[in-house]
Amino acid sequence: MQASENSDDDFLFIDDSDENEILDSDGKEAWQVLIVDDDPEIHSVTQLALSDLVVLGRRLEYLHAYSGQDACKLIEKNQNIVLVLLDVVMETDDAGLNVVKYIREELGRQDIRIVLRTGQPGYAPEESVIKEYDINDYKTKTELTRRKLVTTVYAAIRSYQQIARVNENRQGLEKIVSGSANLLELHSIAEYCQGVLKQLPSIIEQNVEALFCARGQGIIDNADDLSFYIIAQQGFSSVLAKQKLDTLKDEQVSQQVKSCYMQKKHLSQDLSQCFYIVRGTYRAVIYIHLQKPLSETQQQLLEVFYTNAAVGYENVHLFHKLNKAAYRDGLTNLPNRLDFVRLLDVFAKSDKENDIAVLIDLNHFSDVNDGLGQDVGNLLLAAVSKRLQTIDCDCKIARVGSDVFGLVGCNNCITPASLTQLFEQPFTAGEQKLPINACFGFCTKEHANGSGVKVLNQINIALNLAKKQRNDHFAYYNPEIEDATLWRLNMIRELRTDFAENRLELWYQPQLALHTGKVIGAEALLRWRKETGEFISPAVFIPLAEYSGLIVDIGDWVVNQACQQINSLSSQQFDDITISVNVSIPQFRRGNFADSVMNAINTHQINAAKLELEITENILMDDPQMMIDALVKLKEHGISIALDDFGTGFSSLSYLQQLPLDRLKVDRAFVTHVAKEGQSVIAETIIALGKKMGLKVIAEGIEEIEQQERLLELGCDEVQGFYYAKPMPKNDFFQFLKESSS
Ligand code: C2E
Ligand code: MG
Ligand code: MG
Numbered sequence: 001m002q003a004s005e006n007s008d009d010d011f012l013f014i015d016d017s018d019e020n021e022i023l024d025s026d027g028k029e030a031w032q033v034l035i036v037d038d039d040p041e042i043h044s045v046t047q048l049a050l051s052d053l054v055v056l057g058r059r060l061e062y063l064h065a066y067s068g069q070d071a072c073k074l075i076e077k078n079q080n081i082v083l084v085l086l087d088v089v090m091e092t093d094d095a096g097l098n099v100v101k102y103i104r105e106e107l108g109r110q111d112i113r114i115v116l117r118t119g120q121p122g123y124a125p126e127e128s129v130i131k132e133y134d135i136n137d138y139k140t141k142t143e144l145t146r147r148k149l150v151t152t153v154y155a156a157i158r159s160y161q162q163i164a165r166v167n168e169n170r171q172g173l174e175k176i177v178s179g180s181a182n183l184l185e186l187h188s189i190a191e192y193c194q195g196v197l198k199q200l201p202s203i204i205e206q207n208v209e210a211l212f213c214a215r216g217q218g219i220i221d222n223a224d225d226l227s228f229y230i231i232a233q234q235g236f237s238s239v240l241a242k243q244k245l246d247t248l249k250d251e252q253v254s255q256q257v258k259s260c261y262m263q264k265k266h267l268s269q270d271l272s273q274c275f276y277i278v279r280g281t282y283r284a285v286i287y288i289h290l291q292k293p294l295s296e297t298q299q300q301l302l303e304v305f306y307t308n309a310a311v312g313y314e315n316v317h318l319f320h321k322l323n324k325a326a327y328r329d330g331l332t333n334l335p336n337r338l339d340f341v342r343l344l345d346v347f348a349k350s351d352k353e354n355d356i357a358v359l360i361d362l363n364h365f366s367d368v369n370d371g372l373g374q375d376v377g378n379l380l381l382a383a384v385s386k387r388l389q390t391i392d393c394d395c396k397i398a399r400v401g402s403d404v405f406g407l408v409g410c411n412n413c414i415t416p417a418s419l420t421q422l423f424e425q426p427f428t429a430g431e432q433k434l435p436i437n438a439c440f441g442f443c444t445k446e447h448a449n450g451s452g453v454k455v456l457n458q459i460n461i462a463l464n465l466a467k468k469q470r471n472d473h474f475a476y477y478n479p480e481i482e483d484a485t486l487w488r489l490n491m492i493r494e495l496r497t498d499f500a501e502n503r504l505e506l507w508y509q510p511q512l513a514l515h516t517g518k519v520i521g522a523e524a525l526l527r528w529r530k531e532t533g534e535f536i537s538p539a540v541f542i543p544l545a546e547y548s549g550l551i552v553d554i555g556d557w558v559v560n561q562a563c564q565q566i567n568s569l570s571s572q573q574f575d576d577i578t579i580s581v582n583v584s585i586p587q588f589r590r591g592n593f594a595d596s597v598m599n600a601i602n603t604h605q606i607n608a609a610k611l612e613l614e615i616t617e618n619i620l621m622d623d624p625q626m627m628i629d630a631l632v633k634l635k636e637h638g639i640s641i642a643l644d645d646f647g648t649g650f651s652s653l654s655y656l657q658q659l660p661l662d663r664l665k666v667d668r669a670f671v672t673h674v675a676k677e678g679q680s681v682i683a684e685t686i687i688a689l690g691k692k693m694g695l696k697v698i699a700e701g702i703e704e705i706e707q708q709e710r711l712l713e714l715g716c717d718e719v720q721g722f723y724y725a726k727p728m729p730k731n732d733f734f735q736f737l738k739e740s741s742s
Pocket of ligand 3 (some may be wrong): 644664
């Protein structure tokens with residue numbers, strides 16, 4: 001804006017502004033103008049020329065410097081100087097230009113306006129200086145008539161104000177941008193809304209009372225209604241977050257918020273403002289109560305901020321939805337396995353020493369699903385989940401697997417007894433009342449080491465142990481269980497290697513006819529001598545071989561060894577000796593067990609009747625009919641079948657009756673005390689039963705002559721035990737046979 005050269009000098013140039021505004025100064029605020037000149041007269045002339053001038057509603061206030069150096073000091077001290085009227089030549093020819101450099105470069109003040117003045121008409125600074133340092137005007141002192149001076153000052157201050165406004169906007173926007181960036185990190189809806197309100201005071205530069213309100217459904221935990229809720233608050237003396245808006249008991253605020261929501265637009269009333277936040281289907285209202293009115297800029301900034309906040313509000317909802325899909329179980333609405341791992345992470349790291357984590361596995365859940373249908377199964381799971389939620393502490397519940405629930409809470413409320421009690425009453429699933437029990441695996445804080453995944457693994461170990469136990473249906477994790485697992489895995493590995501390297505042996509324990517004392521056969525018993533020379537009991541390694549499936553190959557080998565032995569025996573005139581081998585369940589499960597036995601018999605060309613298979617009652621637990629069929633097939637080929645450890649299992653007599661048996665073996669447990677008064681009842685019953693079924697009865701574990709005598713009285717046919725001979729290597733058995741037949 002340049003003044004017209006032809007204007008009257010005495011005319012106070014007022015641009016196109018409103019005259020009232022210019023003259024109507026409130027007297028409080030003033031524009032600070034610095035006059036810099038080494039000639040004191042210029043100071044007074046300038047001040048006189050500009051006396052009574054009011055620019056954009058404010059009067060002028062003057063500061064004076066008489067050298068470049070003084071000017072620099074004054075400018076540094078006074079932050080509010082808006083205009084410098086600067087002489088170029090003072091203590092040096094370029095003292096004024098140095099002040100300009102100081103203002104722009106040293107102080108970094110780009111907003112201060114500068115008007116250069118020089119006494120020497122020919123002495124003009126280079127054009128580049130004017131451009132580079134953003135100088136408003138360059139005048140010779142003689143040019144500065146009152147009118148021109150007023151015009152210049154007015155234009156300079158006006159441009160200062162525009163720069164200041166742009167700066168204010170920029171700073172406001174920076175606050176919005178950085179505020180929005182902070183909000184990005186907030187993932188819960190409540191946290192986000194709180195974050196939005198927290199930014200308000202810095203954006204509008206005053207403290208406010210504010211509420212973030214929306215309808216409850218899906219936003220507030222457990223709020224399924226459409227009432228207005230307060231999600232977050234700023235200011236206000238009482239805690240309002242998560243409460244219904246009406247609990248505020250301020251009819252005016254409630255009304256304003258609801259109207260804003262219904263009318264879908266911002267509403268403002270005196271110092272109260274309601275902003276309508278909308279993005280997609282997500283809608284909310286931010287209510288604020290101001291301390292003083294907002295400037296136009298602040299109002300605009302606030303609106304920009306709200307637009308931004310609406311985008312974030314939608315995002316945080318979408319994030320919430322995604323989170324729900326990833327971390328919630330759809331059926332029970334409980335945290336799922338993934339979330340349980342996160343809960344366990346927190347559990348492992350927390351310092352709540354009394355916390356405990358549990359896995360609950362429903363027993364026979366698949367029977368409910370298979371027998372009554374999946375719908376009933378689902379209702380049952382929902383009922384269990386509901387009952388778990390009645391536990392009287394602030395515990396966290398999750399559905400970890402199809403019929404497995406997880407809990408983390410305090411060890412006072414979560415105990416084997418309290419959980420067992422929860423399962424005492426049947427569960428209602430639709431029309432059905434279902435009695436259900438469960439196994440519990442616990443992990444205390446003491447043993448919860450490492451990550452959530454590791455802890456889950458630990459509780460799983462405890463749960464598996466609980467499932468295997470006969471008496472208790474719960475177990476606590478301790479590192480020893482893991483050690484035991486490790487030991488077991490190592491043993492299996494060694495057994496596999498040693499078997500492959502032929503380090504297993506088959507020993508023989510003689511069996512005798514009780515009446516004659518004649519050796520009639522032997523039981524083949526596995527022996528494992530490790531490379532170190534250490535003997536491992538079959539009671540230890542047979543279960544491991546069964547667990548690992550290794551027993552199938554080992555069992556084949558045993559049958560072949562026994563057949564080979566029968567062959568050698570018959571070639572040495574001991575062809576009336578029967579060899580019994582023990583058979584485990586996994587051998588039957590393979591399906592072609594009968595064929596593999598027949599193969600061995602054919603390979604070694606032996607009389608099938610000299611091979612006896614010892615089975616236990618337990619083989620009937622799995623699939624009795626399949627076992628019975630296989631045994632019948634073997635029996636048809638002439639192989640003898642003995643029932644080992646009779647009386648120690650739990651099989652049904654009706655199945656037992658269907659087994660094609662030749663012999664019953666009375667377990668050592670019933671022989672040990674057989675000679676004692678009144679303690680032979682079971683042995684007596686088994687012998688009588690065997691006789692009734694037309695079977696031979698052999699007693700095992702005879703260690704003393706008294707036991708032999710009592711068994712003779714009871715009518716037992718055959719015996720086996722340390723009293724006669726311990727199990728021995730095959731050559732020793734030959735020797736034993738030779739000695740006993742001579
Ligand atoms: P089992 O079939 O009941 O074998 C009898 C066990 O009683 C043998 O233990 C034997 O040494 C022991 N015994 C015999 N007479 C006496 C006695 O008078 N006093 C005492 N205290 N014990 C006596 P062993 O050899 O330790 O075998 C333990 C179990 O391992 C066997 O019980 C059997 O179930 C299993 N087993 C052994 N070899 C094999 C095999 O080749 N295959 C399978 N599947 N299991 C086997
Ligand atoms: Mg046996
Ligand atoms: Mg036995």
